[in-house]
Amino acid sequence: MTQHTVTTVWKENMQFVSDNPLGHTVLIDTTKENGGDNCGLSPKAMMLSSLAGCSGLDVVSLLKKMRVEIEDFKIVVTGELTEEHPKYYHTVFVDYHFTGDNLNEEKIEKVVNLSIEKYCGVMEMFRKFATVKTATHFHKK
Template sequence: MKFWMRENAFETETEYGKLTVSGNEEYGYRPYQLMVSAIAVCSGGVLRKVMEKQRMKVEDIQIETDVTREPSEANRLTKIALHYTIKGEELKESRVEKAIDLARKNCPMAQTVEGRVELEETFTLV
């Protein structure tokens, strides 16, 4: 990726369009939002694949995030809580818990921050 500096942000072109990133939400996505999005979507996508390989029928997964930051350390991310709301047929909590553990081990974005940012994953079945 190649980024160009603009007055209040940096921009890049992707096959899906322009991506604008700024430390100020008025001008674009904030870097931490992109990091949290990458971890959430990667984790959810791997979870879906794991569940499907284990022959669980998944109709929908929604992911809510909650982020904790440390102001005294450059406002770095210290914790990302992911809560999955999973809709499917005949899903069992014990099998979903194991699938979440396996997905975490196979999500490149989660593994990138492992040991540096606490990742908490919870779920609700509907």
Template sequence: MKATVVWEPSENGLSFEGEMDNGRKLKLDGNGNGLSPMESVLISVGACSSVDVVEIMRKSRQKMQGCYCELEAERAESAPRKFTKIHAHFVVQGKDINEKHLARAVQLSTEKYCSVMLMLTGNVSITTSFAVQDK
């Protein structure tokens, strides 16, 4: 996997475009005009772990109609302003969702499969919770 990040010059601009070796692109901004790099990391935590939860729940033959992950993070007060805590709350929507299956899916994602969470382990306190919404 390879990527290139290019600064897009402008007055006081801190906009960058990242491009993967497969041509996919992502714009990031340090001035608040788009997602910041730290915001993209937080969203990546939720997306990566949600992929795992959805796949595991499907393999468990749970009839999900929706899944979302609410994230809350705290950052250090001074530079480097890294994440100190992240909490991920998963909500799975559907009929007759087995909470034991969901608990296991969240646990497996957090401890075994989510590469983004696992990269942060040891540096960031990560906690999780979950809920089922009948639909």
């Protein structure tokens, strides 16, 4: 069984520094309204970033394997929180945006669907507590 361990250390005020299994660090903080200094990622925002990063790594890797060229690629993830505590994302929208003059839309859709349905473990985790809605958008340069 594979395990991942992170260590998160309180620095000051509402700031924490958290590492990852590769040794990289990220600053965690909260908004001024919640007592923080707003100088790091919030835990819930990091969850959305993790979802985008996981799927993005899948997509880029698969596009390379399929020799599909793109000029630009971004993922916009929007999460809707519940009103009551503990607040969690009940619905998440994942929008894939591809830009280029000669995009192979069929292959790109196939790659995105492989990430969504088969490879992205973070997306599967989100499905345990939220409705996940996805869309793919193509843009000409």
